[in-house]
Amino acid sequence: MVNFAKIYNAVMEGDDDIAQEEAQALAQQGVPAMDIINHGLISAMGEIGVLFKAGELFVPEVMMSAQTIAGVIEMLKxxxxxxxxxRGTIIIGTVKGDLHDIGKNLVALLLSSNGYTVHDLGSDVDAAEFVRAALEHDADIVALSALLTTTLDNMEQTIAAFSAQGLREQVKIIVGGAPVTAEFAAEINADGYSEDALGAVDLVNKLMEG
Known part of the structure; x- marks a missing residue:
């Protein structure tokens, strides 16, 4: 039975070197990359999410672990x-006027680790850029993030831009971020909403399964 405890603990502690060394050792033993990711990385990030919500971990610690995961995934690519x-192509970005990207980065990381091709447009992305990227990369899903209530209207405008281009039937659009609710997502005709990064992965999986 494969023991993922070392890489799990390395992620929990944000130890890049140990995590990558252990991932390499597991790979050399013939352990599939997705097993390393799911049992060593994603399981640890799930626990980190629980601790963060409980106030036992803070943003800097979460980001250290996220960076550790990113390094392992890059090595395993x-x-x-x-x-x-x-498994599909995802366009992700924070909408126009919003520079916050911690949550968006985490969603992008988890989607990549689950086998999706992710094109991260960064933050402060206008509607036209989302449309351009979706067309260029033949995207299956576009993920919009916002942290500021003042930028929520830009989510609606981005979805409207896809409708204006006749793309809403071929591209699913999901939304998330602290001020976003399921009710708001329904109002702006988004295809889905998640309140956290792990939930976003589940949502994408469901949408891709049809």
């Missing part, structure tokens, strides 16, 4: 490419 095809 060649192995992932040989083991599996992309």
């Amino acid at each position: 060649p192995q992932m490419a040989t083991e599996m095809d992309s």
Whole structure:
């Protein structure tokens, strides 16, 4: 039975070196990349999410662990490419006028680790850029993030831009961020909403399954 405790603990502690060393050792033992990611990385991030919500961990600690995960995923990408095809293409970004990106970065990281091809447009992204990227990369899903209530209207405007281009039938659009609610998502005709990063992965999986 494969023991993922060392890499799990390294992620919890934000120890890049140990996490990558252990991931490499597991890969050399023939452990599939997705097993390393799911049992070593995602399980740890789930626990980190619980501790963060409980106030036992804070943003700097969460980001250290997220960076540790990112380093391991980057190292495993060649192995992932040989083991599996992309599960779908995701465009993600924070909407125009909003520079916050911690939550968005975490969602992008978790989607990548779950086998999706993710194109991260960054923050302060206008509607036209989301549309352009979706067309360029033949996106399956576009994920919009916002932290400021003053930028929520830009989510609606972005969805309207996709409708104006006749793309709403072929591209699913999901939304998230602290001020976003399921009710708001329904009002602006989004295809889904999640209150956290792990939930966003589940939502994308469901949408991709049809």
